[in-house]
Amino acid sequence: MLWEPEDVVRVLDPSEQRFVRHATFTGRSVTVRGELDPVALGAAFAALQRAFPILVCRIVEDAEENGILLRPGHIEPVGAWVSFGDPDEVRIPAESLSPRAQLGYLDVVLAEEDRARVTLFVHHSVADAGHCVELFARLWGYYTDHVETGSIAAGPREYPESAESLLARRGVVRGPRSGLEGVTRPLVVADAVGVVQSSQPASPALARPARVQLDPAETARVLELARTRAVSVNGLVTAAVLRAFAAVYGVDQVGCVYPVDLRRRLDPPVAAAAGTNVSGLAAFTTTEFDDVVTLARRIGTALHDDLATGVIEQSVLHFPDFFGPTRVHSTAGHIALTNTGTVPTFRAPDGLILDDYEIVYLSAHPRPSTGASAAVTFLVYTYLGRLTLARLGGGPRAVELLSAAADELTWDAADHEAASA
Incomplete structure (x- = not known):
């Protein structure tokens, strides 16, 4: 032991x-x-x-x-x-x-x-x-x-709780739907690598996503487009990514999965550091790519409905069916998209400038996965007024994805601005 x-x-x-x-x-x-x-x-x-x-x-x-x-x-x-x-x-x-x-x-x-x-x-x-x-x-x-x-005041806090524990204390129990049915496909042998047989861990691996950043003026136009068309920035970015993926890979159906922070949606709300991974998963699949705004509105409507019916919370309680050695479903091949929103300006003493921010991942002992593998993963965040799109994976053609998604956002925003002039 x-x-x-x-x-x-x-x-x-x-x-x-x-x-x-x-x-x-x-x-x-x-x-x-x-x-x-x-x-x-x-x-x-x-x-x-x-x-x-x-x-x-x-x-x-x-x-x-x-x-x-x-x-x-x-x-x-x-x-x-x-x-x-x-x-x-x-x-x-x-x-x-x-x-x-x-x-x-x-x-x-x-x-x-x-x-x-x-x-x-x-x-x-x-x-x-x-x-x-x-x-x-x-x-x-x-x-x-x-x-x-010359001093720091910092008292110890309690250990953060899991999403499952926070949901249980609020009386949320597992129901029949996970909310991921639209991106679920049968579990096949290729998905099950590492489920039956363990393997020795590999050397540490760092993943630094490729990035494209909109400048402050472009970012402001995207925010204005969201405001004037009454859609969310998350919906616009997700729509841009789906349209870019469909165009680059030449597919007529695309599914995506993205986390939704539940902290402010629980009653009572949960402080940022009081929970570990307090996010449900939302899923959206489409065969119609419309324009960016129309698609963003459909994405927003689907999310609103899933939140209203409690399906997003349900996804957490169905995680054993999708991740780990007991899983029975696969969402392999989907687009994974994480939008962390606006990153706050960090405090710093006079004369010190924190002029860039990025998200990276490090696997200390990677082993074959027992979870679903995304076709490509996108990260989205805004820091110092600049919207960043970042990408992991996606194969040889993925190098086109970031510029294609940025073009979807900036072209539509500029087009809307010109049409409104």
Whole structure:
């Protein structure tokens, strides 16, 4: 046995288990201009670890490869890693990054001419997008406090709960529909790699999505288009991605799956850092591609209906059917799209500029997946007034996807502006 019973916090729930097999860490990274104080940043990270003790917990796996969350015990926390290098690169840290040691790491790369890169890696089992952004914002807040006052006030918080636990306490039980029926297909042998037979983990792997960024003027036009046409930005972006995918790959039917943060939709609402992965999955499939606005409106209507009927929450309770060794359905071949919305401007001392932000993923010990494989994955976020579209996977033709999706957004926004003039 690798732990004592008193060390166990709990066995992870299915919404969290799906990130255990690969030891998936999600990273939030910024480039920094100005004089960065690495000692103050190390103190800020230590404060973050005290305030959010989930970061210094560990995950181990039992014989069935179930992830078990453990308290840190008397293990000394791993502090911030600081070294010199190229801040334009997001790297795999040279030091060992393992969920068996702790679940949050900070990598700081310093360079000459007052440039740096700071990347916070957090295990995806214990933090989704909303949680990670909250942690990153707290880190920079603590850093600013230390630089400006020499002290940091940070009291410890409770461990975050799973979506399943939060739903159960609100009386939500599993029903007959998952909400993913429109993108579900029969489970075939090719989908079942790794389900029956375990494999040895591979070396750590970093995924840095390719990106295209709209400039502030283009981003503002997209926001104005959404406002004047009474559609959501998420609907517009999703519609643009679906139209681009259909055009690039020459298909007449496209399905997509995207997470929906449930925190503000639960009663009572859930704070950003009070839950681990508090997102349901929404699904949308279409054979009609219309124009961007019309398609965005249909996407928004479908989401509204699924939220109103509670189907989005139901997807979480059906996760065992879609992820992991007991799954019976597949959504392989769908488009996965995660829109984390507007990223807040992080606090920073005078003279320090956090001038770029991106999302990366690191698999500490990747193994063949037991979950559905997306045809391509898109990430969407807005930082400092710039809308970013990012892509992972998609095969040889995927290099065309980002520019095609951006063209869908910017052409329609510009066209609408000209027509309204």
